[in-house]
Amino acid sequence: MLGKGGGSILASSHHIQSDTPLENVFAMYDLANRGYKSRRETREMSREDVILDGLYENKLNGIAQPAVDLTKEGLELGMDPMVLLFDGPIPALEEVGRLFKIGEYFGPEMLIAAKAMSGAMEILKPLIAASGAEPQGTFVMGTVKCDIHDIGKNLCSIMQEGAGFKVIDIGVNGPPEKFIEAILEHEPDAFGMSAFLTTTMPMFGTIIEAIMIAGLRDRVKILVGGTPVTQEYCEAVGADGFAPMLILVFA
Numbered sequence: 365m366l367g368k369g370g371g372s373i374l375a376s377s378h379h380i381q382s383d384t385p386l387e388n389v390f391a392m393y394d395l396a397n398r399g400y401k402s403r404r405e406t407r408e409m410s411r412e413d414v415i416l417d418g419l420y421e422n423k424l425n426g427i428a429q430p431a432v433d434l435t436k437e438g439l440e441l442g443m444d445p446m447v448l449l450f451d452g453p454i455p456a457l458e459e460v461g462r463l464f465k466i467g468e469y470f471g472p473e474m475l476i477a478a479k480a481m482s483g484a485m486e487i488l489k490p491l492i493a494a495s496g497a498e499p500q501g502t503f504v505m506g507t508v509k510c511d512i513h514d515i516g517k518n519l520c521s522i523m524q525e526g527a528g529f530k531v532i533d534i535g536v537n538g539p540p541e542k543f544i545e546a547i548l549e550h551e552p553d554a555f556g557m558s559a560f561l562t563t564t565m566p567m568f569g570t571i572i573e574a575i576m577i578a579g580l581r582d583r584v585k586i587l588v589g590g591t592p593v594t595q596e597y598c599e600a601v602g603a604d605g606f607a608p609m610l611i612l613v614f615a
């Protein structure tokens with residue numbers, strides 16, 4: 365029971381008021397911890413569940429080293445690298461985005477959360493990319509101008525490698541000229557553009573128009589993707605395909 369002075373921890377753990385008495389803070393932690401433990405007990409979590417929960421929590425709070433340890437442990441237990449990525453850290457990033465949207469997280473917290481996974485990603489990357497798939501062709505990938513988000517783009521690049529493509533990743537903040545240079549230099553079978561902001565999505569149209577003016581439109585299949593992108597938007601800008609996640613395989 366809380367004493368005089370009150371306080372709330374379950375609603376928002378980092379908003380304990382400056383005048384909340386210390387004993388109440390302890391009581392709140394105890395309460396929160398008991399609820400957490402009983403949830404775990406009733407769900408009878410396997411070690412795999414605990415690992416995924418840990419990956420989620422560490423990512424949400426931007427803590428890097430335990431994520432590396434848990435990823436290694438998960439692999440030792442025989443967990444699928446894609447599960448270790450898509451069932452823990454990636455949902456946590458979505459939650460980070462939601463917290464940012466409602467004003468609970470700010471830019472630095474979003475950045476710390478994004479960076480916290482880099483160690484674990486380094487471990488998972490070669491496992492996801494190494495599939496032994498038949499060679500498929502060449503693929504150019506990049507994030508459009510004024511946009512520096514690259515986690516989703518990098519994942520797409522890794523998965524394309526896994527699907528058997530030679531991937532040329534031109535990085536972030538890519539202006540039309542950079543995409544055109546890459547098409548001329550590498551003659552890819554397809555290329556993908558990522559945009560993660562509603563303000564940078566229109567760059568797809570600008571880049572596709574520049575490719576048309578350069579007379580290269582018939583040479584490549586153009587795919588678009590990223591958090592706010594939809595099939596309708598893909599059609600509106602004249603791209604060939606959209607997907608919420610990229611794994612392209614030619615028949």
Ligand code: B12
Nearest residue numbers: 461475511512513514515516556558561562588589590591
């Ligand atoms: C991490 C993050 C950041 C990090 C990025 C770090 C990095 N190295 O990437 C930092 C802190 C730098 C950042 C900055 C900003 N961010 Co930010 N960010 C995020 C966050 C939380 C996660 C993004 C992510 O990595 N997701 C995980 C990956 C795996 O998913 P994904 O990106 O969607 O990629 C998948 C698919 O989209 C698809 N895909 C991706 N590319 C392609 C390409 C093709 C061809 C295909 C087929 C598929 C495909 O496959 C991927 C794998 O499944 C999102 C929230 C969210 N819900 O996405 C906000 C979010 C994208 N950011 C947002 C904002 C507003 C910003 C800032 C403007 C904030 C600010 N005021 O400064 C800046 C802009 C900086 C800039 N100019 O680019 C908003 C965008 C809102 C909007 N509608 O425009 C979001 C949605 C947060 C929110 N809810 O408001 N951000």
